[in-house]
Amino acid sequence: MFKKILIANRGEIACRVIKTCKKMGIKTVAVYSDADRNASHVEMADEAVHIGESATAKSYLVIDRIVEACKKTGAEAVHPGYGFLSENKKFQEALAAAKIAFIGPDAYAIEAMGDKIESKKLADKAGVSTVPGFLGVIKDVAHAKKISGEIGYPVMLKASAGGGGKGMRIARNESEVQEGFERSQSEAKSSFGDDRMFIEKYIEQPRHIEIQIIADRHGNTLYLNERECSIQRRHQKVIEEAPSPFLDEKTRKAMGEQAVALAKAVDYVSAGTVEFIVDTKRNFYFLEMNTRLQVEHPVTELITGLDLVELMIRVAYNEKLPIKQSDVKINGWAIEARVYAEDPYRNFLPSTGRLTRYIAPKETANVRVDTGVYEGGEISVFYDPMIAKLCSYGKDRAEATAHMRAALDAYYIRGVSHNIPFLASVLGKKRFESGELSTNFIAEEYPQGFSDKDLPAEDSSKLLAVAALVHNTYARRAASISGQIPGHGRKVPSAWVIVTKDGDKTVETPVSVAADEGANGTVTIGKKTVDVITDWVPGQPLFTAVIDKKPVTIQVDRKGTGYRLFSAGAQMDVHVYTQREAELARLMPNKPPPDLSKYLLSPMPGLLVSLAVKEGQDVKAGEPLAIVEAMKMENVLKAERDATVKKIHEKAGASLAVDQMILEFG
Numbered sequence: 001m002f003k004k005i006l007i008a009n010r011g012e013i014a015c016r017v018i019k020t021c022k023k024m025g026i027k028t029v030a031v032y033s034d035a036d037r038n039a040s041h042v043e044m045a046d047e048a049v050h051i052g053e054s055a056t057a058k059s060y061l062v063i064d065r066i067v068e069a070c071k072k073t074g075a076e077a078v079h080p081g082y083g084f085l086s087e088n089k090k091f092q093e094a095l096a097a098a099k100i101a102f103i104g105p106d107a108y109a110i111e112a113m114g115d116k117i118e119s120k121k122l123a124d125k126a127g128v129s130t131v132p133g134f135l136g137v138i139k140d141v142a143h144a145k146k147i148s149g150e151i152g153y154p155v156m157l158k159a160s161a162g163g164g165g166k167g168m169r170i171a172r173n174e175s176e177v178q179e180g181f182e183r184s185q186s187e188a189k190s191s192f193g194d195d196r197m198f199i200e201k202y203i204e205q206p207r208h209i210e211i212q213i214i215a216d217r218h219g220n221t222l223y224l225n226e227r228e229c230s231i232q233r234r235h236q237k238v239i240e241e242a243p244s245p246f247l248d249e250k251t252r253k254a255m256g257e258q259a260v261a262l263a264k265a266v267d268y269v270s271a272g273t274v275e276f277i278v279d280t281k282r283n284f285y286f287l288e289m290n291t292r293l294q295v296e297h298p299v300t301e302l303i304t305g306l307d308l309v310e311l312m313i314r315v316a317y318n319e320k321l322p323i324k325q326s327d328v329k330i331n332g333w334a335i336e337a338r339v340y341a342e343d344p345y346r347n348f349l350p351s352t353g354r355l356t357r358y359i360a361p362k363e364t365a366n367v368r369v370d371t372g373v374y375e376g377g378e379i380s381v382f383y384d385p386m387i388a389k390l391c392s393y394g395k396d397r398a399e400a401t402a403h404m405r406a407a408l409d410a411y412y413i414r415g416v417s418h419n420i421p422f423l424a425s426v427l428g429k430k431r432f433e434s435g436e437l438s439t440n441f442i443a444e445e446y447p448q449g450f451s452d453k454d455l456p457a458e459d460s461s462k463l464l465a466v467a468a469l470v471h472n473t474y475a476r477r478a479a480s481i482s483g484q485i486p487g488h489g490r491k492v493p494s495a496w497v498i499v500t501k502d503g504d505k506t507v508e509t510p511v512s513v514a515a516d517e518g519a520n521g522t523v524t525i526g527k528k529t530v531d532v533i534t535d536w537v538p539g540q541p542l543f544t545a546v547i548d549k550k551p552v553t554i555q556v557d558r559k560g561t562g563y564r565l566f567s568a569g570a571q572m573d574v575h576v577y578t579q580r581e582a583e584l585a586r587l588m589p590n591k592p593p594p595d596l597s598k599y600l601l602s603p604m605p606g607l608l609v610s611l612a613v614k615e616g617q618d619v620k621a622g623e624p625l626a627i628v629e630a631m632k633m634e635n636v637l638k639a640e641r642d643a644t645v646k647k648i649h650e651k652a653g654a655s656l657a658v659d660q661m662i663l664e665f666g
Ligand code: ADP
Pocket: 011, 082, 083, 084, 163, 164, 165, 237, 290, 294, 295, 296, 384, 386
């Protein structure tokens, strides 16, 4: 076996590959940029080599530096992870020239599958079902209209070199072809330096279902079942699961066998994924093949019990696959949620900064966390803002969903914005539960974008009870440590008034608490009693408990004189007062918070590069308003709804603090 492997990647995927190497007794070499000096993957590896500046073009994408790092450390093989150089032919050639093994497919397969028109032709020849359409390059708009008419609307205009959902557009009629074709073409030109376009039928209510395959150099190619990745935002996956709730055994087998046929047609070795689009009648059509380990591979590992990275390493060392097709089983259900540093309440704007507090859910037989971050570490602007891939496993879909929801509740992240409220909301949707998925899920379930209203309705008595017990515990502790004679401490009352807000309204809820020495006890709210069993102690951010016989985790932050509680993505601010305090609080002037939706605030500290609008101008939702540069990256701030610009507060060139007002809508 290889003695030493270099991982040409960073973040969670580098950590994930290192884990398997350790298990196999293989030494590891990490590479890192300036920004990643203290990163987890560097910490985990046996050795680490600095390969350049923070920008990827000056470090992780520099082929020579990585080859040099291999030579310097004596690494015999390279695992590329995903992204970066994983599908780069020149990288493979450079490694081959230096006699270093590449843990992935051969250059020919990568090239053959790298182009959508060519791979579709190949698939067609191998007997794989492809999306009906025109298998050639579209010359111009007139040609596009003619072909679209022949295929029949709606159609999908696609860039042959496309990836990451770019250069792709639906057209439902001739005028949309007119509008969309040139825009997609120029997007393709600027993103991929290649403007070849093709057109295929748009499959309505589509599901994205992909087949994982693995192949060795001894003629064995297996399919490891499917993953359903229909929950997408802008053609990017958000939640994936295995198996698919939609496939039957017959369709699974047919898709698997076609995926294997395609892999064999290009002499594929290593792990790869054949993506299909599936219509409501379970007709499936080939989309593309990804010639690398995929982000969402853990769900396949959880249901098959296989380690895909280990298999990749073994076949790269020329070993035979240790399993046959008949050994590949589906055992249970797995779900993956991609946890990102982004603000779901602000149109998913990427968030960067330091993780001031970071507690990941405990890994168990039912929870897996693939991550590359740590408390105190930074989410930098240079790389993908993924914090972790959170996976859950259960005997069936309902159980996997329950574990995922519990794990999301226990995921404690402070310092950067994150999408956990959004993920919790998706997992809480009836439609998710029913498995009625399609790639339109998010667009249809969140027609106005995501907001607090999309969060699952929580039983507020649970949160009120926790707030009362937490406060009661703090109050008792305060009463017992103020230097009084034992037994003569201040009395802590059992009756409290909990004050919450409902919009602008203040709501008072009287409660009474009967608790033991800890926070165990019963809270009476009106006629209702809530029983809480917990080992929570003051200072812990997670209140893990059994409430009315159900296990729950509620996040509790102290905020000023009150508390902020989080559960199932939702948050609630509360104050817990004595009767007297409540009376006094009533006398306090009630200052309504400013309506922030009227302002464009800078989401990050940075430089205001330019403004795209003038005072008095009407803007439509989605239109660009301003560009803010932070750490060499330009962020376009867009209108979240239709509005009129009333006043502009900052000029281009201004340096902005986070939440500084840039302009005001009328
Ligand atoms: P797909 O290939 O179907 O779009 P994936 O979710 O596996 O699905 O990957 C999305 C794309 O983004 C891939 O091309 C992958 O290479 C790239 N990518 C994802 N995460 C990273 C990352 N951390 N660094 C660089 N590239 C990434």
